[in-house]
Amino acid sequence: MKKQDMNRDWIATASTLNNALPYLQRYADATVVIKLGGHAMGSDEAMDEFARDVVLMRQVGVNPVIVHGGGPMINGMLDKLQIKSEFVNGKRVTDAATMDVVEMVLSGLVNKRIVQAINGQGGRAVGLSGKDARLITCTQTDAALGFVGTPEKVNPQLLRDLTEKEYIPVIAPLGSGSNGETFNINGDTAAGAVAAALKADRLLLLTDVTGVKNAAGDVVTELSATQIRDMTASGTIAGGMIPKTETALAAIDGGVRAAVILDGRAPNACLLELFTEHGAGSIIRAD
Numbered sequence: 001m002k003k004q005d006m007n008r009d010w011i012a013t014a015s016t017l018n019n020a021l022p023y024l025q026r027y028a029d030a031t032v033v034i035k036l037g038g039h040a041m042g043s044d045e046a047m048d049e050f051a052r053d054v055v056l057m058r059q060v061g062v063n064p065v066i067v068h069g070g071g072p073m074i075n076g077m078l079d080k081l082q083i084k085s086e087f088v089n090g091k092r093v094t095d096a097a098t099m100d101v102v103e104m105v106l107s108g109l110v111n112k113r114i115v116q117a118i119n120g121q122g123g124r125a126v127g128l129s130g131k132d133a134r135l136i137t138c139t140q141t142d143a144a145l146g147f148v149g150t151p152e153k154v155n156p157q158l159l160r161d162l163t164e165k166e167y168i169p170v171i172a173p174l175g176s177g178s179n180g181e182t183f184n185i186n187g188d189t190a191a192g193a194v195a196a197a198l199k200a201d202r203l204l205l206l207t208d209v210t211g212v213k214n215a216a217g218d219v220v221t222e223l224s225a226t227q228i229r230d231m232t233a234s235g236t237i238a239g240g241m242i243p244k245t246e247t248a249l250a251a252i253d254g255g256v257r258a259a260v261i262l263d264g265r266a267p268n269a270c271l272l273e274l275f276t277e278h279g280a281g282s283i284i285r286a287d
Contacts, residue, residue, distance in 0.1 A: 019277070027274055028061040030201035031163065033256075034270060035191035036114065037069035037206060046265075051117035053270045054168060058123060062274070063163040066118075066125075066170045067194055069187030070110040077105050094146040094184050102184045103129075106172040114170050126162060129172040131182060133158045136190065138175035138183040149175045149183025151190060154197035192247040196254025203251045204273060205244055206264030211282035212237065212245065221279065224287045225249055248284045258285045 034054070041047060057064045078085060078101055086093040094102065111127040118125035130136030130151075135158055138149030162169050173190035175183045188205060195203040211219040212228070215236050220227075228245050231237045237245055241261075248259035262269050262281025272280040 024060050024275060027201065029063065031063045031065065031198050032057065032202045032204060032270075032274070033065045033067065033191055033195035033198065033200045034204045035067050035069070035188055035206060037071075037187055037264070041068070041070070041110070041114075047113065047117045048121065049267065050264075050270075051114075051121045051123065053268055054118055055121045055123040056271065057274070058166065058168055064168055065159055065163065065194060065198065065200070066114065066168065067173060067187060067191035068106075068110060068114055068170065069173065070106050071187075073110055074102055074105045077101050077109075088142075088144045091145055091148075093144070094148050096147070099147040099182055099184060103174060103182055106174060106184075111170060111172045118168055118170070123168050124166060125168040125170050127170050127172070128158075130154075130175040130185065130190065134176055135159075135171070136175035136185065136193065138177055138185065140177065140181075140183065147181060147183050149177065149185050151175060151185060151193035154193050156194075156197040159194070159198060186243070188244055188247040192251040192254075192256075192259075195251045195256045195259075199255040200251075201257050202274070203248065203256050203259040204270055205247065205259065205261045206269065207244060207261060208263070208265060209241070209261075210263045210266075211261055212241065212284075220282055223282055223284045225252060225284065226287050228284055245284070252284065252286050258283050260284070 054064050081101065083097055083101060085098060107129045115125040115127040128135060135155055136151050137153045139152050141148045141150045159169050171194065173185040173187045175185050177183055192203060212223060214220050228249060232242060244261055251259050260273055260281050260283045262273055266280060269280050
């Protein structure tokens with residue numbers, strides 16, 4: 001590389017950092033809950049890149065809290081152990097044998113992989129599940145689905161204690177029932193409930209799509225709660241996007257300032273959303 005080209009690269013880097021200053025100041029000491037799933041968990045390279053982003057966020061004063069999924073890993077382990085699943089209306093029935101595998105994979109394999117990746121980049125991550133210190137208590141979502149839970153109460157004090165000491169909580173979406181049961185929680189739902197309990201500044205839902213699209217197929221970068229409801233009623237928002245937008249609306253109703261649905265496949269997606277003018281994906285705010 002020529003010296004002139006190197007100088008241009010350095011100037012561009014310095015300019016990027018300079019332009020980020022107002023956003024770094026804006027998010028200093030802000031709590032940002034990130035739902036990690038999909039492509040960002042699919043390879044070691046993607047995981048390491050995500051981990052670097054999280055460590056950088058912590059380094060500049062943001063308080064990141066990670067909630068993760070793990071559906072493909074659960075499916076793989078069930079197949080490996082030859083545990084057959086039943087389905088009701090397209091949803092897996094989580095019986096006792098399946099729940100044991102779910103807990104093993106989420107709290108063990110997946111959670112510790114994320115913790116290790118963040119710590120490997122110089123962070124201080126701590127792995128938890130919703131069962132720890134009764135972080136998330138649940139009610140049964142539907143008796144026909146077995147041990148699937150809906151968050152009833154989230155105790156945020158444990159997470160505040162950790163973030164105040166500059167630890168990064170990494171939460172597996174499991175919860176406790178009133179009779180000591182263990183419940184599996186949808187990862188998006190768990191992230192929304194945690195964000196609401198913390199009154200987070202942002203909920204970032206990392207997905208495998210670029211954002212919420214309008215009828216023409218274009219990503220809409222800014223949306224109100226009313227617009228989301230209208231687009232759902234008209235069928236513009238459909239399929240797998242519905243539960244994500246419902247999670248976003250529930251979080252906003254619970255006190256989160258804004259929720260963002262963004263593409264976890266994009267390099268540095270979280271940093272682009274927080275620290276650049278154009279952001280990333282679709283941001284949803286209250287009316």
